[in-house]
Amino acid sequence: MHTLPQLAYEYNALEPFIDAQTMELHHSKHHQAYIDKLNMALATHSEFANSPLTDLLAHLDGVPEDIRTAVRNHGGGHWNHSFFWKVIGPQSTAGAPSSELSQAFVSSFGSLEHFQSEWSNKSLTLFGSGWIWLVCDKGELSIITTPNQDTPLSTGNVPLLGLDLWEHAYYLKYQNKRIDYVTAFWNVLQWDEVNTHFVNI
Ligand code: MN3
Numbered sequence: 001m002h003t004l005p006q007l008a009y010e011y012n013a014l015e016p017f018i019d020a021q022t023m024e025l026h027h028s029k030h031h032q033a034y035i036d037k038l039n040m041a042l043a044t045h046s047e048f049a050n051s052p053l054t055d056l057l058a059h060l061d062g063v064p065e066d067i068r069t070a071v072r073n074h075g076g077g078h079w080n081h082s083f084f085w086k087v088i089g090p091q092s093t094a095g096a097p098s099s100e101l102s103q104a105f106v107s108s109f110g111s112l113e114h115f116q117s118e119w120s121n122k123s124l125t126l127f128g129s130g131w132i133w134l135v136c137d138k139g140e141l142s143i144i145t146t147p148n149q150d151t152p153l154s155t156g157n158v159p160l161l162g163l164d165l166w167e168h169a170y171y172l173k174y175q176n177k178r179i180d181y182v183t184a185f186w187n188v189l190q191w192d193e194v195n196t197h198f199v200n201i
Contacts, residue, residue, distance in 0.1 A: 002035050002042075002053065004028070005082050013090045017184040019173045027085070030168055034077030034149070041070035053079050057153045076149035080131055080162060087161050088188045095191040101160075101198045108141035116186065119143055123182045126165055134161040134194075136201050160197040161189070 007027060012020035042048055045064055048056065056063055056071050057079055063071045097105065102112065109115040115134075122143050123132045130147040135157040144157060145165075152159040163185055170181035 001039055002078055004032050004035055005085065007085055009089050014088060014188045017091070017187045018088070018170075018181075022168075022170065022172045025172075026164075026169060027081075031078070031081040034074045034081065037070060037074040038078050041067040041074065054153060057151050058156070060154055072154070073149050076151045076154075079151050079153070080149055080164070083159065084162055084164055087190055087193045088185070089190040089193075091187050093192075094187070094189060095195070097191050098195040098198070101191075101195055104136075104139065104141050104198070115141070115143075120179065120182055123163065123165055124179060129166040132163050132165055133157065133159045135159050136198065139201075158197075158201055161194050 004027070007023075010020075011023040011027070014023060038053075045067055048063070053075055057075055060068055060072055097112065105112045105115050109118060119132065119134070122145060126132065126145045126147075128147065130145055130150070132143065132145050133152050135142055135144055135152055137158070141160070144152065144155075146152060146155075152162070163182065165178065165182075170178065174181040174184075
């Protein structure tokens with residue numbers, strides 16, 4: 001059975017950039033719903049009960065057809081959110097990119113600032129609901145988006161950083177102004193977590 005991961009901070013810890021009500025609904029309701037529906041799907045195929053979620057998502061073709069969509073959407077939702085809660089956190093613990101990661105930003109995007117402006121532009125061009133990711137392939141960084149709850153794992157990408165672009169992630173505070181949410185996100189991004197993902201590649 002998959003269970004809801006505890007956050008390492010309180011729901012109000014990301015104020016004023018991400019409000020407490022959004023955090024509570026997002027974590028305790030939205031994320032929990034993905035987990036419940038994933039567990040319901042897996043309950044019908046006990047042979048997958050102990051399979052790591054990352055394996056299922058990286059090899060969706062190996063998942064039985066009658067639960068493949070549920071694993072893709074709800075398993076993806078569970079994995080994406082679990083990843084997301086760790087790359088955001090209180091501004092006081094935000095840290096900074098490591099020198100290795102900083103160098104990778106320069107070689108892949110020209111500068112950290114160019115990366116951030118490309119990230120903003122791409123986040124605005126995603127139509128509908130989905131995610132934006134910083135991924136790494138052989139030391140080369142790039143930005144991708146995924147629709148709905150698709151994960152970077154399913155296309156073989158290694159994510160360093162991800163941002164939820166579903167309206168439920170920002171609508172209460174930012175309404176239709178997605179760009180304000182994307183801009184505020186830099187204040188709560190936990191660079192040490194991103195550094196760790198980069199080192200582990
Ligand atoms: Mn979400």
